Amino acid sequence: MKCLYRFRGVVLGIFALVLFLFPPHSGKIPLSAVGLAAAGVLLRIEARRVMGEHSRGNRVEAPALVTWGIYSRLRHPLYVSNLCVCYAFILFHLGWQWNAFAFAGVVTSFVVFLALRENAFLEKRFGESYRRWANRTAMFFPCRNKNVELDGVLNASKKSVKSAFIADKWTWIWLVFYTLLLMARKYVMDIFPF
Numbered sequence: 331m332k333c334l335y336r337f338r339g340v341v342l343g344i345f346a347l348v349l350f351l352f353p354p355h356s357g358k359i360p361l362s363a364v365g366l367a368a369a370g371v372l373l374r375i376e377a378r379r380v381m382g383e384h385s386r387g388n389r390v391e392a393p394a395l396v397t398w399g400i401y402s403r404l405r406h407p408l409y410v411s412n413l414c415v416c417y418a419f420i421l422f423h424l425g426w427q428w429n430a431f432a433f434a435g436v437v438t439s440f441v442v443f444l445a446l447r448e449n450a451f452l453e454k455r456f457g458e459s460y461r462r463w464a465n466r467t468a469m470f471f472p473c474r475n476k477n478v479e480l481d482g483v484l485n486a487s488k489k490s491v492k493s494a495f496i497a498d499k500w501t502w503i504w505l506v507f508y509t510l511l512l513m514a515r516k517y518v519m520d521i522f523p524f
Contacts, residue, residue, distance in 0.1 A: 338444060342412070345437055346419065346508055354516040355425030363421035370414030374501070376400050377407035378494035395456045397463045403472040405463075406445045410470055413441055415505065423512050445469060 380399030400407045416437045424430040449469075453460045495502070 341440060342416070342437075345416070345433075345440075349419065349423055349433060350511065350515060352424060352429060354423050354512070355427055357425050360421045360425060363418045365418075366414045366421065367418035370411045370418060371505075373400070373407050373414065374411035374498065375491060375494050377411060378497055379491065381408075395452065395459055395463065397467070402467065405467050405469050406448070409441050409445050413438065416441075419508065419512065422509075423516065 377400055380401055381396050404410065417434055420430050420433045420437075424433065449464065453464070
């Protein structure tokens with residue numbers, strides 16, 4: 331878990347590089363790509379606001395089990411955010427071609443594998459508290475009225491949107507860079523015969 335977790339960004343970076351090597355589709359950017367990107371960014375900011383300093387970067391630790399806010403409805407909002415952004419990049423670059431579905435399948439498999447490993451880590455670390463939360467909280471797709479705030483944590487501190495955004499500054503830099511790279515590949519660089 332530690333090695334995979336530490337290098338999850340590298341794995342997603344390799345995925346992004348392979349995606350870049352495929353020729354872009356010739357049509358317009360699907361509106362669904364824009365919607366997925368926006369949903370992913372908003373979900374990531376909200377998850378970081380709630381999580382605060384409970385987890386950061388490539389450290390494999392969990393000083394507290396975050397069960398409030400968005401985490402009272404969804405166990406893995408950051409992974410869902412990553413999937414939304416990855417799907418957006420796939421649609422932006424490949425459109426609705428068959429290979430877009432292959433890429434989506436690979437990235438989904440990787441993220442689900444990470445989430446399952448994280449579940450095992452959290453269960454080992456927090457035991458019964460984790461099991462109660464996991465039994466009432468959806469892994470990836472929130473259920474209506476399925477959950478309530480756990481363990482009396484109703485007013486947990488939240489970061490501001492600005493501080494949550496700043497906490498992920500390298501994520502935003504990477505996303506802007508990769509978006510520009512894909513735009514250059516699609517609209518400027520017809521020199522790659524891949």
